[in-house]
Amino acid sequence: MTDPSDLELEVLKAFWRGGAMSAREAQGLIEPELGWSASTTRTVLERMVAKGLLIRRAVHGLAVYEAKKAKVDVIGGVLNRLRGLLEIDGRLPASAFSGSQILSETEIQELEALLNAKPPVDGEAK
Structure with a gap:
């Protein structure tokens, strides 16, 4: 796992507060703070999965993300x-x-x- 950037730390804070959530739910928490579009949020979430910062799993056909490390x-x-x-x-x-x-x-x-x-x-x- 690589070290998170400052923006990735902001995303992780949303997951630490909200727990596992969909990209749409994450967008609702992240957008007021960072001003990202939904597509930017999805792109960042996928990059964070690739970096080992988040885990993605399917729940009833919906992608749900959560922080990998405490x-x-x-x-x-x-x-x-x-x-x-x-x-x-x-x-x-x-x-x-x-x-x-x-x-x-x-x-x-x-x-x-x-x-x-x-x-x-x-x-x-x-």
């Missing part, structure tokens, strides 16, 4: 990239995100554990 895992990956970019060696306090609209207190605790877990040494299982 929000804490994706956000943790983004923050770890930021940690590398800023060359931060110490712990990252996930408590800084306590005002988040998309993370619950439990998810903030999971995120902090993920961010501050020791990375595996080369050769160890990940």
